[in-house]
Amino acid sequence: MITDDLLALITAAVDGELSPTETQRFRRLLDSSSEAREIYVRLKTDSTRLRNLPPTPPPANLHQRVMTKIAALTPPPSARPEPALPPSLPRSSPGQPQPVEPAMLPFVGRNGKSRRWVPVAVAASLLLAISGSSFWFFSKAGDKAGSVAHRTPDRPPPATHSGAGDPDWVKWLPSESGQQPITPTPNAVPHGSQIIRNDSIASVTLPVESIAVVTAPEPRLIRNSNIMGAEVRSEIPPLDLIRVRVPFLKQLSDFDREDTRQQFMEELARDPAFRIDIFTRHMPRSVEWFRAAAKSAGVTIFVDPTTLERVNKGQINSVVVYTESLTSAELSDLFTKLCAEDATISPRVFDVIHATPVLQADQEALRSILGIDPGLFKRPTQEKGSDSAKPISAGTADQIVKTLTTGQGKGSEKCAMLMTWLPTAARTVPAASPELKQFLLKRGDRKANAVPAVIVIRFGNG
């Protein structure tokens, strides 16, 4: 049965506009559904037929018609044409020639349209006016500056056209005899100043006097030539090589990449058991997605109904899914399917996935949730090779037959248990959960290559 969502995926494939995630999803759909293949072929054929429609040639006189209409809008060729008017404004009749205006880009014709160069011209003229008036004002002020020099006795008056001949300036300048000027203080007039001869100003050449230069103190002597403050060691001791193990930390959306899946499986091979935290933006939806992904991965999830009810009410901010029957490849496949489920909706629900080896605290928490010791740190013993010469006992034969016919063997079924993780006060009492009992019955012996996983789906910010 093809849902609307899958139909939309098929039509997007016909459009040729699938994202990489959608492309993978589409390929899986084609692989799994003959109905989808048939629909895709039909729609693609329709699209190809449309694409192959021969183009309809335009009438032979279309170009002429267009240019005639345009010519009717423009002035005769001897005058430069007026650029077009905006469509929203009233146009003149096509038959009437427009008045010729010098073409300026961008420029819109007359009849009350804005002229873009006008503001620039106004600004330029204002600037000139301000500059001119400022110049006039300050030049006037300079002429009066000498008369108000007494108001600032400690400072020389502003420069004037009279220059050194200005009586107000004279008292600031040292005289040729070397005598100090009458009014100024030593700080106001630097010693040894020279006046640059200027034809417009009556210049007075003064003798250059020595200037007392204050020098900085001598730098302190450094006994140790090592300016960094530490001696350079002649022998470098051997360096310790520290290998830092960085935990697996990726976006769930990266699980559509092969290198991410490979890195995940390599990480899972390094320790007996793992805690895998998945951060989500929407708890109820994430639980629903996880269950769907587990189902498509062939994993049976036993769900505590009290936990589910509290998730939907928003009373729980994290749940735990415990499984000890999946290998690293099967766990990778589970998260890949979860990634695909998450990609069906925008924005995505899941965020980061973080895998670390379990700690003792995790085992303690799990023990309180399951009511049993899960033995996370125990590795199952490898099955010893059987002695083919030894006859199989009747009980063993019955067990084998039962396994093959009913599938109810120890550790043959992939299963997991979903319970409340936090808050601890909201955890279901293990004895009160029939689903937990079912899970523990199905659990069986752990496979040799299985990786116990404490998967915590938790609400994360952003």
Next chain:
Amino acid sequence: MSEDDRRLILDCLGGRKDAFDELVSRYQARLYNAASRLVDNPEDAADVVQDAFLNAYQSLHTFKGDAEFFTWLYRIAFNTAISLKRKKRAVVSLDSGGPEGGIDPDDPSEYIKPGAALERSEEETQLQDAITRLSHEHREVLVLKDIEGMKYEDIAEILGVPIGTIRSRLHRARLELRVLLEPED
């Protein structure tokens, strides 16, 4: 935008009429092909193209150059086609005397030239007939996507709607076209 188009537009704005002549020569065939799929007869298609170029010439100074010239031109052409259809619909509703108030779309093949319908293959006729019976929205997006080969982004730019809307319109358009073509298959 291609450098050629940019140069022609600048020349045209500088007063060179032959520059716009060159633009018309470049794009009239393609524009006419698209317009002929949108409207119901070749004469209307020619009017759409003519008005589109005229509007483009008059508003050339407003073209910012941030998109392809033909995308901008198509947008004008499609708006022109919509206006033409609305005008025709209003005229038809006043003129029609039947109790239902509507008429069947004209057979476009009759307007091209005598015998033209015979020259076209039966398949093309069926397909063109199906396109004619599509709703206007669906016809637009299919023409731009399949006949003009445009991407979602360009179609969204031309029609002035979000990309998500284009995707869902194309989805419905394809299904509608499939239904229309079903009896002939």
